[in-house]
Each structure stands twice: as structure tokens, then as C-alpha cells.
Amino acid sequence: MKWPLSYRAVHNTSDFSLFMSFTQGSNRAVKVPVAGLEIGMYVSELDKDWLDSPFLYQGFMIENQDDIRLLEEECQHVWIEPAIEMRRGKEDHHVLKKPTAQKTRYINKLTMPREYEKSRKVFETSRQRTKTILDDVALNGLINTKEAKKTVESCLDSILRNPNAMLWMSKVRDVRTYTADHSLNVCILCIAFGRQLGYSKDELFSLGMCGLLHDVGKMRIPEEVLNKAEKLTPKEWKQMQSHATIGRNLLMTSPGIGHSVDVAYNHHERIDGKGYPRGVDGTKISQFTKIVSLADSFDAMTADRCYSKPITPSSAVKEIYKNRGTQFDERLALEFIKTIGLYPPGTVVELANGNFGLVLERSQKYQHLPKVLLLQDGDGKAVRKTLLDLTLVEQGKLGREFLIKSDHPDGYSGIRVIDYQKFIVSLE
Numbered sequence: 001m002k003w004p005l006s007y008r009a010v011h012n013t014s015d016f017s018l019f020m021s022f023t024q025g026s027n028r029a030v031k032v033p034v035a036g037l038e039i040g041m042y043v044s045e046l047d048k049d050w051l052d053s054p055f056l057y058q059g060f061m062i063e064n065q066d067d068i069r070l071l072e073e074e075c076q077h078v079w080i081e082p083a084i085e086m087r088r089g090k091e092d093h094h095v096l097k098k099p100t101a102q103k104t105r106y107i108n109k110l111t112m113p114r115e116y117e118k119s120r121k122v123f124e125t126s127r128q129r130t131k132t133i134l135d136d137v138a139l140n141g142l143i144n145t146k147e148a149k150k151t152v153e154s155c156l157d158s159i160l161r162n163p164n165a166m167l168w169m170s171k172v173r174d175v176r177t178y179t180a181d182h183s184l185n186v187c188i189l190c191i192a193f194g195r196q197l198g199y200s201k202d203e204l205f206s207l208g209m210c211g212l213l214h215d216v217g218k219m220r221i222p223e224e225v226l227n228k229a230e231k232l233t234p235k236e237w238k239q240m241q242s243h244a245t246i247g248r249n250l251l252m253t254s255p256g257i258g259h260s261v262d263v264a265y266n267h268h269e270r271i272d273g274k275g276y277p278r279g280v281d282g283t284k285i286s287q288f289t290k291i292v293s294l295a296d297s298f299d300a301m302t303a304d305r306c307y308s309k310p311i312t313p314s315s316a317v318k319e320i321y322k323n324r325g326t327q328f329d330e331r332l333a334l335e336f337i338k339t340i341g342l343y344p345p346g347t348v349v350e351l352a353n354g355n356f357g358l359v360l361e362r363s364q365k366y367q368h369l370p371k372v373l374l375l376q377d378g379d380g381k382a383v384r385k386t387l388l389d390l391t392l393v394e395q396g397k398l399g400r401e402f403l404i405k406s407d408h409p410d411g412y413s414g415i416r417v418i419d420y421q422k423f424i425v426s427l428e
Contacts, residue, residue, distance in 0.1 A: 029044050034068070034071050037062060040061070042060070043079070044105075047075050105198060109161045110161045111162065112424070113426075119165050120165075120421065122157075126155055129147050129148075138219040138220070141250060143254040148257075155191060156201070156204055159195060159204075160201070164362070167344055169417075170188045178306070181303075183211070185295075185303075186295045188211075190210065191207060191211070196338070207288055207291060209257060210259050214260070216247045217249075226240070229307050241268070242277075259288045265277070266278075266280070268293070270282075270326065271327065272327070290328070293328060301315075310409040313347050314342050314343065317340065321337060338367075343404065343407055346359065349372060349404045351402055351404060352400065356375055357375050359373075368390075369391045372388045372390060372404075373386075388402060390402060
């Protein structure tokens with residue numbers, strides 16, 4: 001696959017190019033002129049934004065001639081998702097059959113700034129609830145499942161409308177409340193990932209509960225071990241590893257927590273069997289556990305912890321890519337990378353011209369060309385806040401000097417996500 005010249009000018013690592021060849025759209029969808037459409041085809045993509053179309057869901061089956069006539073009025077061509085039918089022991093690829101495992105496809109119903117305005121209070125309430133839930137576990141070993149469900153439900157509603165707002169707010173962290181913030185962030189990442197995978201709303205809720213409660217066992221680990229800045233001794237490391245078993249035991253006594261028991265117990269297992277506490281391989285690890293493991297690792301790597309400094313989101317993505325098939329399930333790792341993107345909302349980025357900004361939301365089509373809120377010039381001086389859509393570089397409407405050169409951890413060059421929380425609303 002050929003890369004845009006603008007992208008090759010900035011990124012030239014061969015292994016990373018292999019990763020990008022997946023993220024830039026290696027599905028098997030077939031481009032079809034609307035004149036060639038037939039009943040029974042499954043439309044997975046239009047030649048225009050779904051929000052600018054009369055269709056409610058992103059992806060649908062053509063059931064009658066009225067569907068075809070409407071598509072002819074709206075589009076020049078569409079993409080048809082192939083299905084696979086087994087014939088005489090061989091795969092036969094079609095575009096005329098309904099996909100055997102049709103997914104739920106979601107459309108962003110609100111812009112990021114509008115959703116941010118609706119969900120900012122929800123996020124702050126969720127942070128406080130999560131901290132209270134974990135404090136209760138630390139004090140008396142009891143899990144308030146009612147409050148946990150409220151937290152997940154409120155996050156889920158926001159992410160279904162537009163995941164970018166919650167992903168942006170998940171960048172707001174406090175090293176003093178790392179475990180609580182991490183638990184909520186993993187919940188948010190899991191729901192956003194499950195949304196991309198096409199999970200139903202009920203499945204997304206269950207997955208969110210797993211993400212929120214995956215680390216409850218850590219609240220019963222001595223604080224001097226949990227927050228130790230130096231390398232743990234073998235005895236302390238064994239104590240730390242026990243949080244998986246402790247979490248399982250705590251959740252087994254709590255009603256209505258679904259798959260959370262399994263996830264808490266197994267989220268540190270690896271596909272190659274070199275994880276803990278049991279050292280089982282990928283065949284014995286559930287889908288939800290594999291998803292939580294990815295979200296857990298990504299958020300941990302990009303967070304400022306008492307014992308390690310954060311790495312950039314793109315570095316974390318590369319780490320996940322490197323460990324696909326060994327630490328992480330390969331297919332899910334690649335899908336997770338597609339969901340999160342190179343530069344998730346809230347990422348501090350440096351442009352080729354030396355300017356700095358924050359990523360507002362990612363592009364569905366071009367991972368390296370998100371919308372960026374411009375904040376500083378090359379000398380670190382504040383500039384007029386301007387929202388740049390970097391996909392305009394690909395269209396030739398914006399100079400290549402606006403390509404992203406690199407990304408940085410939150411706080412770099414004095415840019416912190418928390419300082420621009422209220423400003424986002426004014427962008428609408």
C-alpha cells in the first residue's frame with residue numbers, strides 16, 4: 001500500500017509502516033458504483049459522511065429497491081462488505097450475502113464540543129464515584145455495585161453519542177489518585193473499543209464494568225508496596241501479583257458484576273502463557289479479558305506513576321504493536337490501535353513548523369491527521385487558539401508544515417489538558 005507523501009516525510013520506520021498499513025484501512029470492503037447495487041448487499045461505507053445522509057445507522061442491508069433509489073440520490077458509490085460462504089471446503093468471497101456476524105454500527109450523534117459540554121460533569125462525578133468505590137474496598141473489602149453501575153451507565157451514554165469527549169477527559173490525571181483514575185480510564189477505553197468492535201449496548205455495559213473493577217484487588221495491597229517508587233523486592237512483587245486473586249475473591253462475593261470476576265483474575269495473563277497468576281495461554285483467556293488487558297496497558301504506559309514517567313501515546317501504540325501475538329491477542333491489538341489512533345484526543349503534539357497544540361479528535365480515515373487545537377508557536381509563546389483539521393493537508397488545502405512531527409506527554413511545554421477543559425465548549 002502506498003502512503004501519502006506527506007506522511008512518509010515524517011515517519012519512516014519500516015516496522016511502524018507495517019502497523020500503519022493495517023490502521024489505514026485493510027478491511028476487505030469493495031467499492032461499488034450505486035448503479036451496480038443489488039438487494040442483499042451490505043453497505044458498510046458511503047462516499048460522504050454518515051451524518052450528512054438520511055441513514056440512521058452506519059452500515060445496513062439493502063432490502064428493497066427503495067433502498068437502492070435512496071442511495072442513488074445520495075451517493076455516487078459505496079463500499080460493500082464481503083461475506084464468506086464455505087463451499088466444498090473452500091472460502092468463497094461474496095458481496096451479495098449478509099455478513100454472518102453483523103455488528104452494531106454507531107454514528108457520532110453530537111460533535112465533540114457539544115458532547116463535552118454534556119459529559120464534563122458526568123466525568124467529574126464518575127471520578128469521585130470511582131474513588132469512593134475503591135476507598136470502600138480498601139476500608140472494608142466491600143464493593144458498592146450500585147454505584148459502579150451508575151458510573152458505567154453515565155460513561156456509556158456519553159461514549160455512545162461521541163467517544164472523543166470522554167477520551168479527552170481521561171487525560172486529566174492526578175498521580176495521588178492513580179488507581180482510581182486508572183480504573184475509570186480503563187472503563188472508558190474499553191467502552192470506546194467495544195463500540196468500535198460493534199458490541200451491543202448491553203455488552204458495552206458489561207465490558208465497562210469489567211474495566212472499572214479490574215484492579216479492585218489492589219486496594220487490599222499495602223500502600224507502601226502499591227506506591228513504592230523503587231524496584232519491588234521479590235516478596236513485594238509477589239504481594240503485588242496477588243491483587244489478581246484478591247480481586248477475584250472480592251468480586252465473587254458481590255452480586256451483579258457479570259464477567260468482572262474472570263477479568264480481575266486474568267487481566268495480567270498473556271497470550272504466550274508467560275503472565276500471572278496462573279500462566280495460562282491465550283486459549284484460556286476470555287475476549288473481555290483480552291480487551292481489558294489492552295486498555296489497562298495503554299493507560300498505564302501513558303500515565304505518570306510514582307515509579308515511572310509516562311510515555312507518549314504513539315510510543316504506547318508501538319509497544320502494543322510490538323507485543324501483539326505474545327502479550328496481547330494479535331487481532332484485538334490491531335483493532336485497538338485502529339480505535340485509539342496514533343494521537344488520541346487530549347494528546348500534546350508538536351507540528352513540523354514547531355507549533356504546539358492538543359488533539360481534539362481523531363480522523364476516522366487518516367490516523368496521522370486529527371483535528372488539532374493550536375496553542376503555541378515554536379518559541380513556546382501563546383498564539384490565537386485555532387482549530388486545524390489536518391485532513392486538509394491530504395486535500396492540499398493546508399501546508400505540509402502542519403503535519404505532526406511528534407507527540408508528547410501531558411504537561412509538555414506547559415500544555416496541560418486540564419487547563420483547556422472549559423475552552424472546548426466554546427468551539428461549538
